[in-house]
Amino acid sequence: MTTIEEKLFRNYRKLMIVPVLLLIFSAFVLIGNYASTGEFVKKNIELRGGSRITVALSSQQEDIIRQTLPSASVRGLWNPIEGYSATIEYGESSPEEVVDILKSSGVDVVSYSSEEVGPALSEAFWSQVQTALLFALVVMGIIVFVVFRNPVPSLAVFSCAFADVLVTLALTQFFGMELSMGIFAGLLMILGYSIDSDILLTNKMLKGEGSMTDRMKSVAKTIFTMSATTFVVLLSLYFATSSFVLREIASVLMIGISVDIIFTWLQNANLLWIFGGRGK
Amino acid sequence: MMANISSLLKEPRVWIFMILIIGSVIAIAPWKAYASEGVEIASVSDASPARGKLAAGMIISEINGQAVGSKADYERLTTGFDGFAKVIADGLPESFWVEGGDFGITVKNLPESNVNLGIDLVGGTRILLAPQGNVTEEQVEESLAALQTRMNIYGLSDITFRIIRDISGMPYIQIEMAGTDPEQVKTLLERQGKFEAKIWRSADFTDGAASLEIGSETYNITRDGDSLIIADRRISQNSTFELGGVQMVWLPKEDIEKYTAFDISEGVSDADRSLMPAGNNTEVFLATVYTGNDIVFVYTDAQHSSLRKSGSGYSFWFTVSISQEGAQRFADAIKPVEIYVDQTGEAHVRSRIYYFIDDKITSSLGIGSGLSTGIHTETSIQGGEPTAEKSVSEMRRLQSILRSGSLPVSWERVKTDTVSPALGMGFASSALIAALSAILAVTVVIFIRYRDIRVSVPMFLTMCSELIIILGFASFIHWTIDLAAIAGIIATIGTGVDHQIIIADEIKSGLIERVFSWKQKFKRAFSIIFAAAATTIGAMLPLMFIGAGTVLSGFAITTIIGVSVGVFVTRPVYAKVLERLL
Numbered sequence: 001m002t003t004i005e006e007k008l009f010r011n012y013r014k015l016m017i018v019p020v021l022l023l024i025f026s027a028f029v030l031i032g033n034y035a036s037t038g039e040f041v042k043k044n045i046e047l048r049g050g051s052r053i054t055v056a057l058s059s060q061q062e063d064i065i066r067q068t069l070p071s072a073s074v075r076g077l078w079n080p081i082e083g084y085s086a087t088i089e090y091g092e093s094s095p096e097e098v099v100d101i102l103k104s105s106g107v108d109v110v111s112y113s114s115e116e117v118g119p120a121l122s123e124a125f126w127s128q129v130q131t132a133l134l135f136a137l138v139v140m141g142i143i144v145f146v147v148f149r150n151p152v153p154s155l156a157v158f159s160c161a162f163a164d165v166l167v168t169l170a171l172t173q174f175f176g177m178e179l180s181m182g183i184f185a186g187l188l189m190i191l192g193y194s195i196d197s198d199i200l201l202t203n204k205m206l207k208g209e210g211s212m213t214d215r216m217k218s219v220a221k222t223i224f225t226m227s228a229t230t231f232v233v234l235l236s237l238y239f240a241t242s243s244f245v246l247r248e249i250a251s252v253l254m255i256g257i258s259v260d261i262i263f264t265w266l267q268n269a270n271l272l273w274i275f276g277g278r279g280k
Numbered sequence: 281m282m283a284n285i286s287s288l289l290k291e292p293r294v295w296i297f298m299i300l301i302i303g304s305v306i307a308i309a310p311w312k313a314y315a316s317e318g319v320e321i322a323s324v325s326d327a328s329p330a331r332g333k334l335a336a337g338m339i340i341s342e343i344n345g346q347a348v349g350s351k352a353d354y355e356r357l358t359t360g361f362d363g364f365a366k367v368i369a370d371g372l373p374e375s376f377w378v379e380g381g382d383f384g385i386t387v388k389n390l391p392e393s394n395v396n397l398g399i400d401l402v403g404g405t406r407i408l409l410a411p412q413g414n415v416t417e418e419q420v421e422e423s424l425a426a427l428q429t430r431m432n433i434y435g436l437s438d439i440t441f442r443i444i445r446d447i448s449g450m451p452y453i454q455i456e457m458a459g460t461d462p463e464q465v466k467t468l469l470e471r472q473g474k475f476e477a478k479i480w481r482s483a484d485f486t487d488g489a490a491s492l493e494i495g496s497e498t499y500n501i502t503r504d505g506d507s508l509i510i511a512d513r514r515i516s517q518n519s520t521f522e523l524g525g526v527q528m529v530w531l532p533k534e535d536i537e538k539y540t541a542f543d544i545s546e547g548v549s550d551a552d553r554s555l556m557p558a559g560n561n562t563e564v565f566l567a568t569v570y571t572g573n574d575i576v577f578v579y580t581d582a583q584h585s586s587l588r589k590s591g592s593g594y595s596f597w598f599t600v601s602i603s604q605e606g607a608q609r610f611a612d613a614i615k616p617v618e619i620y621v622d623q624t625g626e627a628h629v630r631s632r633i634y635y636f637i638d639d640k641i642t643s644s645l646g647i648g649s650g651l652s653t654g655i656h657t658e659t660s661i662q663g664g665e666p667t668a669e670k671s672v673s674e675m676r677r678l679q680s681i682l683r684s685g686s687l688p689v690s691w692e693r694v695k696t697d698t699v700s701p702a703l704g705m706g707f708a709s710s711a712l713i714a715a716l717s718a719i720l721a722v723t724v725v726i727f728i729r730y731r732d733i734r735v736s737v738p739m740f741l742t743m744c745s746e747l748i749i750i751l752g753f754a755s756f757i758h759w760t761i762d763l764a765a766i767a768g769i770i771a772t773i774g775t776g777v778d779h780q781i782i783i784a785d786e787i788k789s790g791l792i793e794r795v796f797s798w799k800q801k802f803k804r805a806f807s808i809i810f811a812a813a814a815t816t817i818g819a820m821l822p823l824m825f826i827g828a829g830t831v832l833s834g835f836a837i838t839t840i841i842g843v844s845v846g847v848f849v850t851r852p853v854y855a856k857v858l859e860r861l862l
Contacts, residue, residue, distance in 0.1 A: 046830055095698055111700040118694035121410065128447060128826035139818035147811050181830040182767070188819040189771060189839075196812035200782070203808065222785045225729045226778040232725050233718040233774045240714035243400070249767050 015266045022262065023163060026170030033173060041169070044178035045089075045115050047129065049122035053095045053114040054244065057084040061107050068105040069098070129184050136188050137162070140195055153202045160263050161194040167263070168256040177252075182245045186252030193230075193253075194260045197223050201264055223264070227257055288860055297853045300845075301745055304752020309394040317341060317349045319387040321369070328384020331581070333374040334367065340387065342368035351389050358383050388458070394755040398762030399456050399699055401711070408444075408695035409453040415689045420451045423691060427453070429684035447825040453691065475682055476636040477570040477659075479613055479647070480531070480539070485561045492565070494524035495612035501563075508563065526613050527568040531556075536564055543632065543644050553620050554632050554646055567613040569633070574606030576657075578683040585679075587671055590664060594671035597662035598679060607655045619649045635661060637681060711766045718770060719743045722777050730784065734861040739780050742854040746776050749850070750842050764834030771835075772842025775816060779809045779846065783855045802855060813847045816840075 030040045045052045062076035065086055072090040090098055095114035102109055117125075141158055148154045165187050172183060201219055231254060238250040288294055318341040324334055334340075340348050343357045344366050358365075360381040367374050399406055411420070424441055431439050439457040446452070483490035488503045492510070499511045507516045508530065515521050517532045531539075536556045543555055556564050578600050579585060585598035602610070618630050627649035635643045643663050661678060665671040719740065727736045750769055754761055786805040816839065823836035 046827075113699045114697065116693075116696040118410075118692070121408070121694040124446070124448070124450075125827055125830070131447070132822035132826050135822040136819050139821070140815060143811065143814050143818060181827050181832050182835075185767070185823055185832055185835050188823065189816070192812070192815040192819040195815045196778070196808075199808055199811050218785075218789065221729075222781060225725070225781050225785075228729075229722045229725050229777045229781065230774045232721040233770065233777070236717040236721050237714045237770055240710055240717050243710070243763055245763050246711075246714075246767055 018266050019163065019263050022167050022259070026167045029170040029174050042173055042178045043126065044180040045117050045122070046181050047122050047126045047179060049117050049119035050089055051091070051095075051114070051116040052087055052089045053098050053112055054085060054087045055099070055102065055107075055112045056110040057086060058108045058110055060084050062086055064105060064107050065102060068102060068107065072098075125181065129181075132184075132188075136191060140191060144195060144199075147199055148202065157195060157198040157202060160198055161191050164194040164256060164260045164263055165191050167259045168252065171255050171259070172252055175251075175255075177248060180245075180248065182249045183252050186249045186256065189253060190256030190260065193257065194264070197226070197260060197264050220265075223261075227261055230257055288856060291853075291856055293849060293852050294856065297745070297849055300749050300752070300849060304749045304755075307394060307752040307755040308748070309755070310392075312391055312393050317347065318390060319348055319351055319354050320390055322386045322388045324385050328382075329365075329376040329378055329582075330367070330374070330383060330385055333376055334369055334385065338369040339390070340367055340369045341371075351387055354387050395751055396755070396758055396760045398760040398765075399458075399697075400762040402458070403699050404456060404458045405699075406695075406697045407455045407457075407693055409455065409691040410694045411451065411689045412692055413689065415451065417451075419689050420453070423689055424453060426684040427455075430680040446827070452694075474636075474638050475570075475572040475575065476568055476639075477633055478566045478568050478636065479610075479631045479633045480556050481528075481565045481567055481613065481617065481631065482557050482562050483565070485563065490563070492523065493616035494526055494567075495615065497524050499523055524612055526609050528565045529568075531564045531566055533558065539634070539641075539644075542641055546644050548632070548644070548646070553622075554628060554630055566634075569610040569613050570602055570606045570659075572682070574603045574609075575600055575682055576603050577601035578679050580679050580683075585675065587668065587675065589668075593664050593666040594668045595662060595664035596671050596675040597660045598675060599658055599660050600682060602657045602659055604655070604657065607657045610651075611653075611655050614647065614652050617652065619652060633659075637678070642678070711763075715747060715766075715770060715773070718773060719747070722773075726777075726781075735784050735858065738854055738857045738861070739777070739784075742780060742850050743773055743776055746773060746842065746846055746850050749845055750838065753841060753845070754838075759837075760834075762834055764830075764832065765838045768835045768838025769842060771839050772846060775812070775843060776846045776851065779812065779851050780854055782808055783851065784858060787855070787858050805855070806852075809847060809851065813843050816843050 033042055034040050060076065061084070062074060065072075065088065066074050069088065069090060072088050074086055074088050076084065076086045088098065095112065095116075098114075099109055099112055140161060141154075144154045144157050144161075145151075148157070168190055169179070169187060173179070177183060200223060203219075234250045234254045234257075238247050238254070318339040321334060321336050321338045321340060324330055324336060328334075340354065342348060343354070346353075346357055348354050348357065358378075358381055361378055361383075362380065363378065364375060365378045365383070367376075411423075420443060424443065428439075428441055439455060442454045442456075444452045444454050481492060483492050483501055485501075485503065490501045492499045492501060502509045504514065507514050509515070510521065511523065513521060515530055517530050520527055520529045522528065536558050540555050540558070548554060558564075579598055585596065587594060587596045589595075614629055614631065619627050620630050621627050629647040629649060629652045631647055633645050633647055634641050635645075643661060645660075645662065661682070663671075663674055663678065665674050722743065723736055723740045726739050727733075730736060747769065750772065751761075753759075754765065759765070783805045786802075820836040820839050823832040824840075826832060
């Protein structure tokens with residue numbers, strides 16, 4: 001390697017600390033959850049049961065809502081497209097009753113949607129989520145091995161994908177998003193996406209022509225374009241839709257892709273450089 | 281250029297692609313938005329005055345000379361309407377008499393395309409039912425049929441039922457309906473709809489012995505401590521036994537009070553001599569004369585039902601047809617009972633018939649003397665409520681429960697989602713905007729990167745074509761597009777772009793190096809793409825089977841379909857096109 005490359009190589013290695021920091025951060029978030037709630041992950045209605053109504057409001061009326069429904073847990077939201085809304089978790093009544101109570105207290109409800117899930121079903125969902133995750137991980141592992149046929153890159157790719165999902169999950173929890181079926185679907189997509197980008201990277205790094213830096217440069221162009229376009233797709237989805245679910249999925253994917261870029265480049269590239277670059 | 285295009289046309293995949301696109305556009309049928317005006321009839325309830333004249337699927341274009349273009353128009357013209365209604369449906373006129381705006385018809389707006397939009401997009405309610413306890417395949421089907429019948433009679437319409445199974449094999453019934461009042465559904469679902477009709481018989485004891493006549497047989501009864509010996513069997517209070525084909529139960533004295541109280545609240549007085557006797561030397565028995573199985577037909581038309589003001593409220597009755605066995609049982613049970621004449625000079629049988637729904641008394645009726653002889657296969661169910669509306673509602677409820685029979689298994693609501701129409705409408709238009717803006721934004725990024733129309737334009741067209749093909753496929757199989765499907769479609773477009781970028785880069789690097797042949801280029805690019813598709817499909821596969829009634833399966837299926845179509849058809853075509861152009 002030339003001296004410039006050697007310098008780059010050494011500095012680049014230092015950046016490997018970033019993924020490590022992210023992993024530690026994620027551990028903190030998840031353990032923090034466990035300490036405060038007894039579960040590693042904060043789940044939403046679909047996974048823990050309960051009833052929730054989301055009302056679109058004409059203005060910020062959280063406090064009136066809290067006064068009117070003292071026993072309900074109320075969370076106010078705002079976003080640039082829709083304006084104000086509030087999610088209310090309530091006990092026994094029906095969504096119509098809650099809306100009526102709110103309206104008669106002067107709250108201006110523009111529209112609403114509600115969700116109610118029984119405890120047995122939510123428990124079933126939660127165990128299904130765990131099973132599905134396990135299944136997906138096993139399938140990914142098999143696919144990765146079939147593609148690379150070599151334990152070293154396979155392990156690197158798999159651990160990168162797994163770390164992606166873990167860190168993305170922790171970040172969503174950190175941002176206050178409760179795990180839902182939609183977010184779970186997003187996490188699985190990240191799993192797949194991460195492996196795709198890793199397959200590309202590893203393929204080029206180990207089998208490409210030219211020096212390591214050349215190979216990295218050429219595959220970087222491809223991967224960055226890919227990430228940019230996907231990011232742009234998700235961004236337009238986020239802003240163009242008024243659906244909370246779709247926006248949640250878009251957010252998870254955007255976070256995941258960003259995490260994937262960090263992990264793929266700062267962890268894997270380094271590893272590959274170290275292992276593949278020796279002797280070239 | 282021309283040579284390139286003609287060589288393109290020789291590729292089989294290109295032909296498949298063309299066929300899929302054209303087929304999809306036909307399947308989507310976007311010209312429907314510009315077709316004739318009117319509203320489509322979603323359902324006609326059995327009690328509707330239009331029954332027999334109008335049917336579901338017909339398109340109403342005019343009511344009494346006024347044009348009907350939308351559901352809002354229809355509602356404006358029909359609310360509170362009294363009189364003769366002349367309706368133009370499917371181009372032909374039909375007329376019928378309407379009272380109180382009750383056309384008994386529900387309508388929906390004509391679709392703007394063949395794409396079936398789910399409740400997330402048009403508003404509505406989705407309810408998931410789980411069976412309590414173990415259930416067989418047949419019981420699930422029976423329950424589904426029963427629920428559908430109830431909904432129809434009750435006038436709830438525009439409801440779709442589906443059986444969903446999750447990974448553990450547990451069957452769920454998913455109900456989707458327009459309107460956001462899950463409570464309506466509650467009343468019909470939580471009832472098992474068990475129906476029984478019982479009359480009372482009494483036996484007077486002298487010296488510890490009595491007798492009971494059923495049909496043409498007489499059965500001896502003797503006291504034995506706290507029990508009775510009837511026809512050589514020991515019977516205790518509240519237990520059921522059978523005499524002459526009729527199920528009987530010995531009623532404890534405390535329970536007699538309940539029935540008497542119910543009767544008195546219905547306006548039956550002691551002087552009528554039809555209240556249950558409560559003396560020490562008399563024992564009362566309830567004989568079950570009909571059960572749900574005996575109901576052959578429930579009348580809902582105007583000739584066999586009626587509603588009228590009675591006292592301070594409204595009362596209703598409707599006729600029910602009973603099977604021969606049921607009628608025979610009734611005759612056997614009632615024949616020996618004496619007849620008395622009440623104050624108004626009418627002759628009655630000295631007993632009453634009680635109707636039980638889900639073990640709760642809903643009506644108590646006197647038995648006219650005419651019923652004591654012969655076999656009667658028609659009887660009437662009646663009741664009353666304080667307002668006309670409640671009365672009609674109660675009548676419909678009883679009719680639907682009796683007609684559909686009891687549910688073989690009871691179902692409980694485990695998940696309910698409602699989306700108000702205003703919200704739903706927003707989603708539909710915004711989803712389309714999201715998809716189109718995504719495609720445009722991506723095209724911009726692509727152009728910045730490659731600065732070559734020969735790459736960007738085909739990419740743009742490929743993305744659009746994937747969108748069209750997925751929607752076409754969905755329209756063709758009547759797959760409902762809901763939020764999950766939209767998320768899946770957008771995910772597909774996203775992965776599609778990525779794959780196209782991979783292809784473009786491989787081809788370009790091949791151009792620079794001129795090392796590999798086209799075949800090897802494709803092989804390299806597509807091996808990566810296949811692996812990528814495999815991971816996506818592998819990730820989505822488990823999602824298809826879990827989370828009954830949530831976004832997951834729709835998302836997974838749409839993504840899998842999209843990725844497959846992409847990998848096998850659209851993206852290879854894109855590759856070929858690039859190959860020819862570059």
